[in-house]
Amino acid sequence: MKKLIILIGLLFLVFGSSTCTKPPDNSAEISSPTTPKQSSSLATSLTSISSPSQQRKRQRVGHGLGMRRWERGTAIILKDKEKASFALTTYVATFQKIQETLPALGKVMAHPLRQAIVSYPFSARIAAIHVSQGDWVKKGDPLVTLYSQTVGEARSAYYKAIADYELAKVNYEREKNLFDKGVGAKKNLLAAEAQLKVAQSNLEEAEKKLHVLGFNEKQVKEMAQSHQISPSITLFAPISGKIATSQAILGAMVSESTEIMTILDPRLLCIDAEVFEKDIAKIRLGQEVKVTVPAYPNKIFKGKIAYISDFLNEETRTIKVRTAIPNPDYLLKPGMLANIEIILNHQEKALVVPKEAILDEGNEHIVFVEKNGKYFPRVIKTGFQHNGLVQITDGLKAGEKVVVNGNFALKSKLYEDILEKEHVH
Template sequence: MKHSKAIAAVVLLLAAGGGAYWYFRAGPGAGTNLTVGGLNLAPSGAAAPAAAANAPRSGPPVAHVEATKPRVGQSRETVTAVGTFRSNESVVLRPEVASRVKSINFEEGQKVKRGQVLVQLDAAMEDATVAQAEAAYQLSKANNDRQKVLGARQIATERSVDEAHAALKRDEAALQLARARLEKFTLIAPWDGVVGLRKVSVGAYINVGQEIVNIEQIDPLKVDFRVPENFLASVRVGQEIAVTADAFPGRNFPGKVFAIDPLVDEQGRAVVVRALIDNSDELMRPGVFARVTLTLNIRDNAMFLPEQALMPVGERHSVFKVVGGKALLTSVEIGRRQNGEVEVTKGLSPDDLVVSAGQIKLRNGAPVQVVPKDFQPGGRASPPPAGK
């Protein structure tokens, strides 16, 4: 009897082991639960869904992306250069005659008006020469008038009348010469401006051409700068410039091009451009180093995208547009780049929604969901910074 029970137990164990081996090899839901000796060998919670095995699989996961519409604005095609501020007019006052400085009629650094006497040289001898010439002229004039009267009465000869007239002309020319020489002893301002630092003092003897003082007209100011010759066809009179200077950080000086040198520098392969800027506050000074931004062309209603939205492939560029919840790869043509943005010249419209972040792993036609920039997996936004 005991022998029969032992055999039955062994058979039961073998059956249970075989059933377990079959179940785990086939996997959950591959067949019907196995019952041996009234025991259910399927693990708790294991389903046997024959229908679930035949259910259709779900599609690819939805990718979370950030998207933006093109920014519509003004596109400026510019070229940068370095240059120098220059006076609108500049001259160094120098005498045309040698003499002693009699008086200086200006203060250094002050404004002067056109025609204002700046320096008076000693002209005592020239004053005497002018007086002598005036006396000779008056005498010649009286003789000429007398000879005219006598000639009309046919008392004076025709020759004496001609000689009197010639003497008058000679003395008149001598007077004009004396007066012209006298004027050179008075140095005046040729136009409105600001005088610099004088190089002479009262009483000093100065020679012809010796430097006395410089005069600068600083409103407006000129800016001279060089542009590479490959931009020559794009540079035109009237174009706008924006000038900055290290001496005045954060300050812009707007201006316009008014002259272009017709000669291209063959050494530097550049053309010299001259612009005019307003300096009514007289803040800027000639000789200051300038950084110039020249606007070559302006386009209104241009479209811009963040640079990271581009998908460059060789020399071609593409972006992902969001259309109907899917990412569509679209070829675009780009223009200039500025401040982290790139101009799109072809391939988009202002109402298109373009993926700006998260496009690296996208494929054409992949389902996408546009999320805010601070989105985190799990549906929560990142917490705001402390203190806000």
């Protein structure tokens, strides 16, 4: 039994060794089809062993995201049919005098120093109306006459203060005359003098109250001579301008919160605009501003920056800039939307092309330059723009022709040629 077990073990070792040492069938491995996974691995291996020059070539062609897929000197050659279908037009880059401007959107406002609200600080009734809405008035013109119980009481107190002062003055002069002759007592003179001072103080207080109620110095003097107790008071125009609004109705009651009239001088308005934080350093007081409004698109209004806010709007990251603008023809109206252009410099010579000639290429700007019937893409750097022209700071020379119309078709043609070359390779 023991011998049988040993014999079986030897047979197992012999056959097992022959199986493990069997050579692989290379022909079967070569002829077997390659799976997609194996193909991907193979492509990866081939890419990894490519030479550095081949890798740089692929990068130049533009396999990297956001990179240009063409080199400087690449030319586009069009057939006659393509030229006709593209409808190409060119513009010669030239030096011109243009202004650098900063555009912004604003709103026409009434000038804060050229408007006034006519109201009255006490309860009153409208007794007479001297102007209507839309009328032009000068400073000091009568606007409306009011009846007020407070005015009547103040007038009465003023007349009483005048009478008390005149009586105290006569009494003081009499006591002083007696004292000077040696027949009057000094204490009587001192008492008369004190009464005079009190009466004078009461008169000044009554006069100041009349000023508070709206009476001017001339009216108070006339009142002192007439001695007429009347509850009426006339309100006068505080500024020259136009009656913009009026709530005056004959016989209506007004209170201290009632805006009876609003006067606006439209000959000088202002425009409030918001300028972005990044442009704050470019603006300053006194800079010239050009303004256009939708109502008069072909007319340019001119003004100057009169105010720059000290506070930045944290939500919009903008700062308020106010432009004072003359309005002699009264064309501008408060509430209008306005496009402003802040002039950052006076006219200077700059190499310019139309903005339509410039295309975006990733993070760069390009134009197509026409030379000897060929079209070359060219990377450029731009500066400011004005009236549809853009300053070229690098990448272009004066006299070179750039494509204005049909440049999008040229760009498509450029990438079509690149794709065909990549497919061939």
